[in-house]
Structure formats: structure tokens, C-alpha cells
Amino acid sequence: MKHAFAGALHLAFHRRAERFNGGRSTGLKPLHFDDQQQPLGVEKPSEFTWNQLLGFDACVQCGRCEAMCPAFAAGQPLNPKKLIQDMVVGLAGGSDAAYAGSPYPGKPVGEHQGSPFASIIAREGQGLLDAETLWSCTTCRACVEECPMMIEHVDAIVDMRRHLTLERGQTPNKGAEVIDNLIATDNPNGFNPASRMNWAADLSLPVLSDVKRTDVLLWMGDGAFDMRNQRSLRALVKILRAAKVDFAVLGNEERDSGDVARRLGDEATFQSLAKRNIATLAQYSFRTIVTCDPHSFHVLKNEYGDFGGQYVVYHHTTYINHLRQTGKLKFTPYKGGSVTYHDPCYLGRYNGEYDAPRDLLKAAGIQLIEMERSGFRSRCCGGGGGAPITDIPGKQRIPDMRMEDIRQTSAEVVAVGCPQCTAMLEGVVDPRPEVLDIAEILAKQLVDPEATA
Numbered sequence: 001m002k003h004a005f006a007g008a009l010h011l012a013f014h015r016r017a018e019r020f021n022g023g024r025s026t027g028l029k030p031l032h033f034d035d036q037q038q039p040l041g042v043e044k045p046s047e048f049t050w051n052q053l054l055g056f057d058a059c060v061q062c063g064r065c066e067a068m069c070p071a072f073a074a075g076q077p078l079n080p081k082k083l084i085q086d087m088v089v090g091l092a093g094g095s096d097a098a099y100a101g102s103p104y105p106g107k108p109v110g111e112h113q114g115s116p117f118a119s120i121i122a123r124e125g126q127g128l129l130d131a132e133t134l135w136s137c138t139t140c141r142a143c144v145e146e147c148p149m150m151i152e153h154v155d156a157i158v159d160m161r162r163h164l165t166l167e168r169g170q171t172p173n174k175g176a177e178v179i180d181n182l183i184a185t186d187n188p189n190g191f192n193p194a195s196r197m198n199w200a201a202d203l204s205l206p207v208l209s210d211v212k213r214t215d216v217l218l219w220m221g222d223g224a225f226d227m228r229n230q231r232s233l234r235a236l237v238k239i240l241r242a243a244k245v246d247f248a249v250l251g252n253e254e255r256d257s258g259d260v261a262r263r264l265g266d267e268a269t270f271q272s273l274a275k276r277n278i279a280t281l282a283q284y285s286f287r288t289i290v291t292c293d294p295h296s297f298h299v300l301k302n303e304y305g306d307f308g309g310q311y312v313v314y315h316h317t318t319y320i321n322h323l324r325q326t327g328k329l330k331f332t333p334y335k336g337g338s339v340t341y342h343d344p345c346y347l348g349r350y351n352g353e354y355d356a357p358r359d360l361l362k363a364a365g366i367q368l369i370e371m372e373r374s375g376f377r378s379r380c381c382g383g384g385g386g387a388p389i390t391d392i393p394g395k396q397r398i399p400d401m402r403m404e405d406i407r408q409t410s411a412e413v414v415a416v417g418c419p420q421c422t423a424m425l426e427g428v429v430d431p432r433p434e435v436l437d438i439a440e441i442l443a444k445q446l447v448d449p450e451a452t453a
């Protein structure tokens, strides 16, 4: 009865009421730095909002989140079901000894304890959680999507990460270096910001500081610094030009979107990047933003609004599909090897776009072989949430597990729509299927309109 009561109240006062009636709400809630009363993240169970606490108590321990969690399956020390149960233990006070389910991999049950007003991650001794449990999460939202009680695991994990990063400066492994780079150079790898356009040196791309207005702003993302992703960007440019789209880029004025800083808990750096990008965008006139990076897509579409940046944003597959549907693009039939498609978490579960990539591949004459875990049940590649940066070890690597899903289809090519997915899947050692962005596949299948004429 306790769950029925807590569950009813949790659903009645859910912090993301937009999720009811099929709606979607996936942007993180901002910290308000001018509010002196608001803690910088969550240190103690009592610092969660009252409706988050109700949510934890509503957990019926069905284990559906655990079954879907890529970090748990990889043997990293995270289990979303136990994490929620640990928050319940913290709320009541006591130890986790009575927990009867699967532990965090590698961490025996009964050694952790907490109370409402004690640090969840103890500064000394054993607390309720170990920090590496929080840093194992890829923020893929598979747990949230599966949870019958609509519990928001990712919000809770990022709230606790905010405390570790902002109050304690304890972002692990390369986290601190990435944040320092973002602060110093506006990109996570510390590249010279003036080299952001090097990938397009021969393409004569229109730059907004010159042209001032355009129909489509092509948001390059930090993939502009990466030689592998530059191939996807160049393919996208070829497609936009074939459809005679009026587009331009921000050039060296573009900065990192702030996605990784925010997922690592550095809300201050995220807000600084977001506000400066918004100020830059405000100088120019454009109708839509198009990007081949689902992380930038999500942040620009769903998270900049809290800071005054309201934009119409499309993932490149959605936009190319629109061009196809309006007769601006045609494709010759694909003659290559068999193809499967990997849904990126930040395109699918975060933004509900499952159809456009599939429609496009079909329009190019490709008969997709679907993986067992696809669509909203797609398994994460391991690249989100700063997980490759915090790099918490497990028994196996998440991209290897995803590649095994891919291999089971016997497909020779895996189509992707995300620079992170490309990097993670291409990091799997050969022999393995070829990894190609959908733009790369389509750019080779374009019908040359002039030749046709």
C-alpha cells in the first residue's frame, strides 16, 4: 500500500508533467546561481526536491531499469534499481543490508549506509553510494523509458554529479581536463578555436558573420575538429548543396554546445557556453538550425530555452528526409552490403526521432535488418553522459556489447547518426561491420539533378 500511496502522489505531482499523454520532457532542469538558498547539486538525500523523494519511494522494484541499463550489463558499478532503493534507504536512514536484488557489480550489499542529512558520497568512510556508481551512467535514459512508475533516474544522477563537480571538484579521470579545456578553448579537447573551420578549407562555406542571414544554420558541433566526423560533415554539405539549400555556418564563432559539461555536472560551464552561444546566434537571422550531432541537437532544442534561446532545430536525418519528401532530393538505389541501424540515445529516447533515419535508408533502396534492441529499446553505444571521459572500468566495454548486437544481424554496415556513436563503434576492434553516418551513405546515392535534366 505504501507504493500505491507514494506512487499516486508521485504521479500526481510529477516534476515532468509534460510526459503524460505521450509528451516528452528530457532537458535537464537548470541550477539558479543567483539563488543563494539553492544548493549546487545534491549532497544529502534531504536536498532532493520533495517530488523527487516521492518518486524514489514509488519504486516497485520491478527491475525493468536494471534489465535495460548498459552500464550494469557491462559490469560497471551501477544498477539503476539499486540506486533508487539506496535513495529510499537514505531517506529513512540505515544500511542497504536488507536489499534483496542484484548489487552494484563488484560491490557487495550491506557495506553502505546513509541518513537524510548525511553526505550520499561520504567525504570519509563509507556513504550511501560510491562516486563511481554515479560516473558509470551514460545518461542514455533507457531506465527512465522503461520505468512503469516514471521515475527520473538521470535527473537524480546529474543532481548528485553537480555536487561532486561544483562543490568538491571531483570529476574523475579526464573530466577535470575536459572542463578546463572547455573553459579555456570552448571545446573539450583543447583545440585552437581558430581551427574550427579547417575541415572545410576547400568548401567555401558561407559564414554568418559575412552573410548575416540564411535559411539554415548548419551547426557543426565539435566533430568539426575530428577527422573521422569531418567526413560526415562533408557528406552533409554535399547533400545540402545538391538540394540547393540556402545554408551558412557560424564558423569560428561556434562554441561547444555545453552538453558534456552539463552531463558531467558542471552547470556553470554549461550555462556560460549556452549564454555565449545564444548571444552569438542573436546577431544573425536564420529560420532553422540543422546538425548531425544529436547531443548538440538536444541541447539547442530542449535546454537553451531556459536561457532565452528558442530555436527550430532539426537533426540532419529529419531535415534530409524533409528535403526528400518535398522532392528536392532523390537517391539512386544502394548496391552495397546489408545494413542495420543503431538509434542514438539523444535522437531516439531523448527526442523521439526513430522514423526519419529509417525512411531515408528505405528511400535509398536499403532493406534494413533491425537489431533485437532497436527504437526506444536501443542499447546505448557508451558514448553519452561523459562516460568515455570518466571511464569507469567494468567487466566489458559497452560499445563491444553493442557491436555484438550488430553482429547478430549479420549486417555488413551499421548506419549511425551521431559522432559519438561513430567513435564508440569504430573503437571496436576488427573484424566488425563498417560504421557509416547516414549522410555518408546518402551522399553516394544522390541523383545528380543536372545530369538528370
Ligand code: SF4
Pocket: 065, 068, 069, 070, 071, 072, 078, 079, 080, 136, 137, 138, 139, 140, 141, 142, 143, 144, 153, 154
Ligand atoms: S541512464 Fe542509462 S546508463 Fe544511466 S542508469 Fe539509466 S540505463 Fe543505466
Ligand code: SF4
Pocket: 058, 059, 060, 061, 062, 063, 064, 065, 066, 080, 081, 084, 143, 146, 147, 148, 149, 150, 151
Ligand atoms: S523500473 Fe522503476 S519501478 Fe522498476 S525497479 Fe526501476 S526504478 Fe523501480
